[in-house]
Amino acid sequence: MTILPTLADVIKALEKEPLLSPHQRRDRISAVRRMSEIIGADPASAPASVPLLRCSINAVRPAARRLTSKSWSNLRSNFRAALQGVLRQPRKARPEWRHLHAGLPVRRMKIGLSRFIGFCEANAILPAVVSDGISARFVAYLEAETLVAKPRGLHRKVCRLWNEAAETVPGWPEIRLAVPDYRRPRRTPPISSFPQCLQEELKRYLDHLRRGDLFEEDAQKRLARNTVLLRANQLRLAISVLVISGRDPASITSLACLIEPAAFKTILLYYFKDGEPSPFARDLAQTLGYSREALGPARACCSRRAEKIAAMPRSSPEGAYREESDLAA
Numbered sequence: 001m002t003i004l005p006t007l008a009d010v011i012k013a014l015e016k017e018p019l020l021s022p023h024q025r026r027d028r029i030s031a032v033r034r035m036s037e038i039i040g041a042d043p044a045s046a047p048a049s050v051p052l053l054r055c056s057i058n059a060v061r062p063a064a065r066r067l068t069s070k071s072w073s074n075l076r077s078n079f080r081a082a083l084q085g086v087l088r089q090p091r092k093a094r095p096e097w098r099h100l101h102a103g104l105p106v107r108r109m110k111i112g113l114s115r116f117i118g119f120c121e122a123n124a125i126l127p128a129v130v131s132d133g134i135s136a137r138f139v140a141y142l143e144a145e146t147l148v149a150k151p152r153g154l155h156r157k158v159c160r161l162w163n164e165a166a167e168t169v170p171g172w173p174e175i176r177l178a179v180p181d182y183r184r185p186r187r188t189p190p191i192s193s194f195p196q197c198l199q200e201e202l203k204r205y206l207d208h209l210r211r212g213d214l215f216e217e218d219a220q221k222r223l224a225r226n227t228v229l230l231r232a233n234q235l236r237l238a239i240s241v242l243v244i245s246g247r248d249p250a251s252i253t254s255l256a257c258l259i260e261p262a263a264f265k266t267i268l269l270y271y272f273k274d275g276e277p278s279p280f281a282r283d284l285a286q287t288l289g290y291s292r293e294a295l296g297p298a299r300a301c302c303s304r305r306a307e308k309i310a311a312m313p314r315s316s317p318e319g320a321y322r323e324e325s326d327l328a329a
Contacts, residue, residue: 113162189249
């Protein structure tokens, strides 16, 4: 049975490491001690193993520790370097990879492919044998043995950069890697799948928000671009909820369909959690209540319901929010 060294062993090894500058030694020892404190690990007993510590480290919320994203990134980087520098033998640079790396024309590609090149060198993988299988091994390595915050994102980036190099860099292997798609399957239908009259009405309404109209009785000022995008997303999600609940998309011919009593209740309850409206549900209720031009005569009724949702207290011990009468009143 192999006994893993502890974080205390790493600190002792760093104190004796002759190849480190005083600055590097200080930063790496400090990183091990600080990380141990943050994740609640005792250096004397905590294993110096990235796979075993990864979940604890990824669960940390830097803001709760008064750390900026840059400080947290530097801490993770120094901690990883401390473990790797002590526990791993330095990789032997291979001339084939050194030549290819030197030929990359821009810094973006050099940095983006450096970790993959290092992985290949450490595992004696030559450039000519790189394949989708090697790519799969690389992402497995990232997920199991590194502290990369988004290993799948890095894997996708590496595949894209590799293909870019194959197309533009002389002497680069002509191998193409499959670029993985890690996006979750789309649950909401695209707006183009709904009746044309609904699409046109939504477009007119969003144009109205962008322009504003100061001469209306209830003046509507022009909204900022991001606010219009938010309203558009909220309305598309509201429409999609009706489809998810079983309504035929062809029957949703107007935005006014969203504030029919049964539809309004269905949409809002979809975003309730534990019987209470989520922050998104509150915002969505207000969006539906304030959509005046699109929702027309039904606006007053919807506004009352929206105000009821927005005014609900943050907690409800009695679970009154689940009562249909509260939403339909």
